[in-house]
Amino acid sequence: MSTARLPTRAARRRPRPLIGVLLAVAVLVQLGLFSYTTASGLAGTSDSRLYLYAAQTLREAGHLLHPDGSPYRYWPPLYPVLLAAADSLAGVRLLHGSALVGSLLLWSWLGRQLLPWRRALLLPLLLALGTPGLLVGKFVWAECVFMLLVAAYVSALLQWLRSARGEWGVLATVVGVLLPLQRTLGLFLLAGVGLALVVGTWRHLAVRGRWLVLLHLLLCGLGGVLWQTYALLVVAAPSRYHPPRGWAQLLSSAADYGFVLLRWGLPLPAAARVGLPNALWAAVLLGLFAALWPRRRPWRQVGALAAPATPDAEPANTAFRATHGLSFSTQLVREVLWAASVTLVSLVAALTVFAQSAAGVHDAERYASVLLGPVVVLVLAAWPTRAPRWLGVGLLGLWLAGSAVRAVHVARDLHRLPPLAPASFPRPVLHRQPVGAEEE
Numbered sequence: 001m002s003t004a005r006l007p008t009r010a011a012r013r014r015p016r017p018l019i020g021v022l023l024a025v026a027v028l029v030q031l032g033l034f035s036y037t038t039a040s041g042l043a044g045t046s047d048s049r050l051y052l053y054a055a056q057t058l059r060e061a062g063h064l065l066h067p068d069g070s071p072y073r074y075w076p077p078l079y080p081v082l083l084a085a086a087d088s089l090a091g092v093r094l095l096h097g098s099a100l101v102g103s104l105l106l107w108s109w110l111g112r113q114l115l116p117w118r119r120a121l122l123l124p125l126l127l128a129l130g131t132p133g134l135l136v137g138k139f140v141w142a143e144c145v146f147m148l149l150v151a152a153y154v155s156a157l158l159q160w161l162r163s164a165r166g167e168w169g170v171l172a173t174v175v176g177v178l179l180p181l182q183r184t185l186g187l188f189l190l191a192g193v194g195l196a197l198v199v200g201t202w203r204h205l206a207v208r209g210r211w212l213v214l215l216h217l218l219l220c221g222l223g224g225v226l227w228q229t230y231a232l233l234v235v236a237a238p239s240r241y242h243p244p245r246g247w248a249q250l251l252s253s254a255a256d257y258g259f260v261l262l263r264w265g266l267p268l269p270a271a272a273r274v275g276l277p278n279a280l281w282a283a284v285l286l287g288l289f290a291a292l293w294p295r296r297r298p299w300r301q302v303g304a305l306a307a308p309a310t311p312d313a314e315p316a317n318t319a320f321r322a323t324h325g326l327s328f329s330t331q332l333v334r335e336v337l338w339a340a341s342v343t344l345v346s347l348v349a350a351l352t353v354f355a356q357s358a359a360g361v362h363d364a365e366r367y368a369s370v371l372l373g374p375v376v377v378l379v380l381a382a383w384p385t386r387a388p389r390w391l392g393v394g395l396l397g398l399w400l401a402g403s404a405v406r407a408v409h410v411a412r413d414l415h416r417l418p419p420l421a422p423a424s425f426p427r428p429v430l431h432r433q434p435v436g437a438e439e440e
Helices: 016-038 046-061 078-086 089-114 117-128 131-138 143-163 166-182 185-204 207-234 247-263 271-275 278-292 328-351 361-381 389-415
Strands: none
Touching: 016 089, 016 117, 016 131, 016 389, 046 078, 078 089, 078 143, 078 166, 089 117, 089 131, 089 143, 089 328, 089 361, 117 361, 117 389, 131 143, 131 361, 131 389, 143 166, 143 185, 143 328, 143 361, 166 185, 166 207, 185 207, 185 328, 185 361, 247 271, 247 278, 247 328, 247 361, 278 328, 278 361, 328 361
16 A cells, blocks of 8 residues: 555644543443443343353363353354453453443544544444443343454554554454454454455555455454354354245345334334334335445545644554545545445345344344444434534434433343343353344
8 A cells, every 4th residue: 555645634623622521421321321231230142151151161171162062163252262251240241341331432533533523522422322232231242342343443444544554454454353253243244344445445556555455354354264164164063054034034134124223313112113014124224224325525624534633643644545525544434334334234134034043123233233333423424414504403412312212211121131140150041031042
């Protein structure tokens, strides 16, 4: 990639005290909701049972095993390793809370880079009031750490594309390797990232830059591919897939994801999912992604990408030329977020045709939880600028108010769920919940 410097842009005036105050409020809100939700203890599903048992066998015998004594293979290995390090359900709760706060901080920083500052101010509060984090934080699931890893990956990728500095490329690659080792969905996200990077950057890169992008993508997916090969061929695990259930299941899953993503922004009751036909909700999903496509257009804050003014700050560099008044690296990362979101939803919905997991509204919200940050960023980026200011302020206010009401309601429901007993870590006892994958 080229490392030629562009002329340094004049830093615009930013209400830094206000940004800091709103970010602190968002962190406190998220911690408060998470603490209340998990005060009664973490809950579990069949997935949790396998995670906890594998973590216990790793501590005791140095091997990841299933309760039947067979090698652990159904899910990637990173989360059980982290559970083994946590050593107790209290440690797992701390792990989840830290991951959620870290994800919030990273996405808030990304919002300042990818959005006009007025909209970036709202991002931390919208994320703190997001219900997906409460859902996955309550259960012993891998999603909380997965959300943190995705936020870290996008942050490092933006810095790499902006500066073309090798250390950022290495960091993005290391975090990218961990994504499919935490969740298989990491491979789906990386497929979308690869599509956006190849299509969006190919003609803008020199030969060396193209090889670096391809090497980055290859290394990121290598760990996940090797683990899947181990699980399917080396361990020779029984297949968890069955003959396809047909287009009706695909349409139903697309409808689930359409309902879930729309409910993040609108106060929809749960009955609305069954009140409308699947075809309509699937059309909502397609329309939502079409509306969120990051069209290339300038904005007035041309200094939005200027590096934060610190005593040791260096002039902002970029690996790409400016395009239409908007830094190309910023536009490209927006397209990466869009392509990764579309790819993940498409592949997971298609997977439900061949497997039981990820089917249904509760599973859809769990699997889509990692998309909360990307979707909110894309919504704020696509917010119409020509609408009357009073209308925009009113709609954003309703969005915040609706999110707050739903977050409190979901937190109360999750707080009431029967918790895992403290002794369930060494010998986990499953409490069946109407959330998550069905028990095998």
